Amino acid sequence: MTATALDGKATRDEIFSDLRGRVEALTAAGRTPGLGTILVGDDPGSQAYVRGKHADCAKLGIASIRRDLPADATSADIDAAIDDLNADPACTGYIVQLPLPNHVDATAALERIDPRKDADGLHPVNLGRLVLGAPAPLPCTPRGVIHLLRRYDIPLDGARVVVVGRGVTIGRTIGLLLTRRSENATVTLCHTGTRDLAAEVSRADIVVAAAGSPHLITPDMVAPGAAVVDVGVSRTDAGLVGDVHPDVWEVAGHVSPNPGGVGPLTRAFLLVNVVEQAESEVAASAGAPV
């Protein structure tokens, strides 16, 4: 058996063709959406991700605002860039590219973002709103994973989902989304303290691997026919390596390739969040309920 690929690029293209018309409508209404990024340092991965986000903006007619700071930028420098984007009317929403250098308090940086401009959905106010079930921008990678599973008709209602990894951009947040009534999945969050990872993963209908540990998920762990979403990325001498061993394709029913699976959707949903924010501002200024 060879698994069906969960094709993130084709799914991204569908999302972009929908966004194109929405951006045109916003521009016609005098409200061109704008994405801002704050990048600190010269990590090649982060630089490539930020470049990709601005290339996407150019394709869709979304305005781009970049603030690139050196690796030795102080917290005060980063605060100034955040304050600048909070005040910039051309910037609908923005992100602080993670990870930040070790000398910077990433939580303090995320807390300083105006929650109305939090395109990543990672501000504590927005995470709190998500817990409460109130409208909020949703974190991009979890949103992309759920969209991808739905596009391939993988049932979520009642599904046993095992998430591996507890990072803020996916592991900690995807459970909040998957356990909403609209998704109704049962989620187990595994991490380096999990006693028997193989036993947990083998019970899953859906595995979301987001540990950043090359080939952590091996075929013996995966139930035949399960859907396996490979989110983790490690840069090795052999190039980019995901969390899922290639032999998993022989056991699973669906697998997201890596690259070409979730990554393109992380980028796409960032722009969806920005466009949704611009649309809700237009609706609010027209007096409609948002």
Ligand SMILES: Nc1nc2c(c(=O)[nH]1)N[C@@H](CN(C=O)c1ccc(C(=O)N[C@@H](CCC(=O)O)C(=O)O)cc1)CN2
């Ligand atoms: N503020 C944030 N920082 C980070 C996030 C995030 O969502 N918000 N996520 C990751 C990095 N990331 C976006 O920022 C990201 C990762 C991967 C991709 C992507 O398209 N990957 C491609 C392969 C790209 C390559 O060849 O290098 C793929 O999977 O096909 C986009 C965005 C951490 N930081």
